Amino acid sequence: MSRSPSPGYSSSFLLIVALFVTCLIVSNVAAVKLIMVGGLVLPAAVLIFPVSYIIGDVLTEVYGLDAARRVIWLGFLCNILAVAAFALALALPAAPFWHDQAAFEAILGATPRLLLASFAAYLAGEFVNAYVLAWLKGLTGGRLLWVRTIGSTLVGQFLDSAVFMTVAFAGVLPAEALVGAAVTQWLVKSGFEALATPLTYLVVGYLNRTEGRAGGRTGRVPA
Template identity: 55%
Template structure:
């Protein structure tokens, strides 16, 4: 399998690449919708979104491992833009006057409405977490010369999800929840997401290997500018 550099073949978007991007964005948007529900799994306090949001990190790993950091960076920003658009559309729907016969405005706002503090927490956590995850994975791939994918995916998730979870819960709930509760939820969610990634490792290996064979690429980010804002480089 040819190993290509970060500058190669960035303009060709194969069907498989588009499918992975679509899954990434869809998973992100659905996670934000179902996040309003608090759940309890084996006595661990979680959000409903915790059941699927870690998939975005798995897909991020796949994008970075196969297509390189430069493409993954663009996809992360695409996901952010789609999220902003979705929030704007939902907020517009919330602000529009309701039909006199429609009595579900409160339910609409309870499920889909978000306070500015929650939105700020979500946006900041997403960007920091995803870019940390992708950057660490790409650099570890070069350091390890492409070996030990399991170590790279789990290692990057430990850091990326750690930042994601800590940033979101701190911005969203610090001062509103007791500190011991905040730390307990933070730790529970972080451990759950790491376990999720570890259990998904065989599937990640399968998808990565098949994509590399189908696409004929295996990008190493040896000379990549890892700034999140270097979209043209």
């Protein structure tokens, strides 16, 4: 998958970008449903959103911090487009024979406060995750990939969970419940990353070989 479909961008890079954006948008829709996992109440997005952090780690590790930053902004813009499309669909009058407007609104009609919380948490978490991973890569001399991926995720997911819960539910939930929910989400998402470490190693190793990057050094990904 190293053949470039367009100048400077490999098919592997484009596939990773597409997966990143898809995970982000799907997780925002799935988050509406609350699920029970081992006695814990969590948003269903916990099943897919951590994948965006794994992909972000791969982007930073293989293609560099600049490429990761551009993809994070691209994901943000695509998410805004999705939200705008949902808002327009909600505002348009329903056909007389269609009686599912209430269900449609319940799933896709997020409140402005929740949207703000989601956007702020995404930007804070993803950018810090990328920066910490790049910093740790320099600190470790490119060794100990598992330390870099898990360490950056612990910091990034902590910010993501803390920002989202604070912006979305401060003044709504008691402080104890808010902190408890944020910590639970942080630990679950970070645990997901730790369990996926072998897969991260496989993907990074594959991309380093097929993209012609020795030792994880990044090649050119045009601005």
